Amino acid sequence: MISNPALGLWRRIRRRIAGTGLSLDTVADAQAQLTAIEADLPAYLWAYREVLGPWLAEAAAAGDLADQLVRWLHRHNQFLYATAQTRAELAQVYAQAMADTAELLAEARALAEIEAGLPHLFAEHHQRLALALKVAFGARLRDTVQAEYSxxxxxxxxxxxxxxxxxxxxxxxxxxxxxxxxxxxxxxxxxxxxxxxxxxxxxxxxxxxxxxxxxxxxxxxxxxxxxxxxxxxxxxxxxxxxxxxxxxxxxxxxxxxxxxxxxxxxxxxxxxxxxxxxxxxxxxxxxxxxxxxxxxxxxxxxx
The missing domain is CATH 3.40.50.150 (Vaccinia Virus protein VP39)
Known part of the structure; x- marks a missing residue:
């Protein structure tokens, strides 16, 4: 059963994916605003590091996060089709980010070390994510107009x-x-x-x-x-x-x-x-x- 701290972090990540107002161009280019870190996130990770470290290392939620990203892609461009291979590759990107975060928590001896390490971790994650999306979708990675009708x-x-x-x-x-x-x-x-x-x-x-x-x-x-x-x-x-x-x-x-x-x-x-x-x-x-x-x-x- 997932612990409350891990559930809280999982929900934070899902909201980050689903709630972003960024364009596909911004994501594809791994622009700086993607790596912005919530002010209270380092302290949250530090406070619950003993619980979050093993959960992140397991990376069991990586597939769900990849599916969440695909749904976000669909809202921006309905013509993008994510194959099973693409979903697996996106899940691997999230699994790597979770493993890197687990390693950071295991090695940190103070809150300041997490505050210093997270920006680098976020930057590397979004570079990998941008590369995976470009390989999967190429020039089609752009926003399109779409709507639901009565x-x-x-x-x-x-x-x-x-x-x-x-x-x-x-x-x-x-x-x-x-x-x-x-x-x-x-x-x-x-x-x-x-x-x-x-x-x-x-x-x-x-x-x-x-x-x-x-x-x-x-x-x-x-x-x-x-x-x-x-x-x-x-x-x-x-x-x-x-x-x-x-x-x-x-x-x-x-x-x-x-x-x-x-x-x-x-x-x-x-x-x-x-x-x-x-x-x-x-x-x-x-x-x-x-x-x-x-x-x-x-x-x-x-x-």
Whole structure:
């Protein structure tokens, strides 16, 4: 069982990751403001060093901290995809920082030694972190504009005046607004999102998700799955192939007569679906921006 001092430190670190208002550029460049140390942190480490030292040396929380960082990345750029290898490498960066801190606590003979050692430790940690992020994401490590939309707007943009049940919202967002709206209306619905937190939603990765076969009456994704697919397709990124396979799995998960409604449209895929599907696309008027997102599509499974 985690001790109270260790739990307090763990929460401090999580808040530091989640609460930062810094940009991705700042993190990638390991700029000086990242290494700022809370005024009371050295004294906290010194007071509880006998408990915190062994906990930090164990580094059991490193994986959770890496996941927390990935969620922070998603909030700044929804198109960043952290593979299992990337998550493991980020966890190793946090494990190294925790081990270094444990060593500092073990060797310190006075509070002043912790106060002197922490700035160097923080600087080294953030340099390793910046390098890991640059290797994983390269030039894509930049902020993008993103937002959640009202359920009514999502349904209107998707061209859905009715839905067949059950409904799956792919990329429902942390709040699962559309799912909550449908469930409040008595419609069987659930959501899938990598950051899902709300009732009726599950946390998952749409690139590896088993959507089932012939189970869904309606699958929706407003500026979610297809937007990411389009982004990686136009960028020439290898992830586009993974999206193509996931797209086929979603279609296979539809009941006969079921529909996959999404925005933006994916004409480069829709043109080769074959006779087993009916494709209905429409223009929505220009949003502006760098991606052609002013369209939506409803794909109906016919057989």
């Amino acid at each position: 359920p009514g707007l999502q349904l209107a943009m998707l061209g859905l005046d009715r839905v067949e049940t059950p409904v799956l919202d792919v990329g429902c967002g942390a709040t699962g607004a559309l799912v909550a709206h449908l469930r409040a209306a008595g419609i069987e619905a659930m959501g899938l999102d990598r950051d899902a937190q709300a009732p009726g939603t599950v946390m998952g990765d749409w690139l590896v998700q088993d959507f089932g076969r012939s189970v869904w009456g309606t699958v929706t994704s407003h500026l979610g799955f297809s937007l990411h697919f389009l982004h990686h397709h136009l960028s020439g990124h290898d992830l586009a192939y993974d999206y193509a396979r996931a797209y086929r799995r979603i279609l296979a998960s539809l009941k006969v007569g079921g529909r996959f409604a999404y925005a933006p449209a994916l004409p480069f895929v829709e043109a080769v679906l074959g006779d087993g599907y009916r494709v209905e696309s429409r223009s929505l008027g220009s949003y502006g921006g760098s991606l052609p997102v002013e369209s939506s599509t409803v794909v109906t499974r016919l057989a």
